[in-house]
Amino acid sequence: MKKSRGIIVGRFQPVHNGHIQIIRNVLEEIDELIIAIGSAQLSHTPKNPFTAGERVTMVKEALNEININPNSYYIIPIPDISNHSLWASHVKTLTPSFNKVYSGNPLVQRLFIENNYEVTTPPLYNRTEYSGREIRNKMINDEKWDILVPNTTYKFIREIDGINRIKDLSQKEINEL
Template sequence: MYRGLYPGRFQPFHLGHLNVVKWSLERVDELIILVGSAQESHTVSNPFTAGERIEMIRNALRESGIDLSRIYIIPVPDILMNNVWAYHVSTYTPKFEVVFARNPLVIRIFKEAGYKVEIPPPFDREKFNSTYIRRLIILNDNWSELVPKAVHKYILEIRGDQRLKEIVGTDK
């Protein structure tokens, strides 16, 4: 069994993330989607809880026809010690052989820990960028075409758009 790890915060899970999942699944038998900063929520940078992000991801994968039996979605809290983060992650996840990442720090950490790292294509990172999408949500601008339909629906159902706007109001 050849298994990969795809770490991210997924705040929110967008079409770029979905494309990385599909790309990664072409290379492995199973994929672990690591929901990082699991302890964070209700802030401008991390508005959604780990549980909400897991639901977003599962809904989007199901909607896309991805076989969920090939996927693990695991929340992992931060430890703020980069030199042991790869080991920390490995204590939460099943064994994996390859890491899919574009973040230079994540790449460095996992390479130093002895893991193979593959860098996915950027999939239009200018547009598919969680910071940008959160800004569009706050501004009441059109963000729905940047996330899977299931994610858009879920965020509206949990009033995540309103939460983000209220958080910004309290952060002033």
């Protein structure tokens, strides 16, 4: 019997409990999941503070923390290209084959639909709190954010001094005249 394999694309800046809940639920529907780390070429910006490697580590450790079988998923960094009409084909060239796409992003959905993929919108969990932007803002403002991410993600961000990285990156550049 052929295995069912799906893909989910996210930036995971950082991975949070909402991501993990979606991944857990998707893995109940399919045999294998490709977790595509989107915008893999970006790092060290306010919107994308973590490197692709750091995001891979965060996702892998978070899934290990909740005992998800590592044989049930792949984590693959996907760099952006500047041509939306080619993007789904670009993803296809970098990943194992898949037959189902999970995304809440309207652009990602449209691009895969136009390439004849079955697209499902997974339910989002507490989107107002489980948002990378909100979590990064909480870090900048010294607010409580640790409960919004897996324990391993919290520890990893602390180990790499990620909070200070985000704070430094969020400062406006000072232009000297």
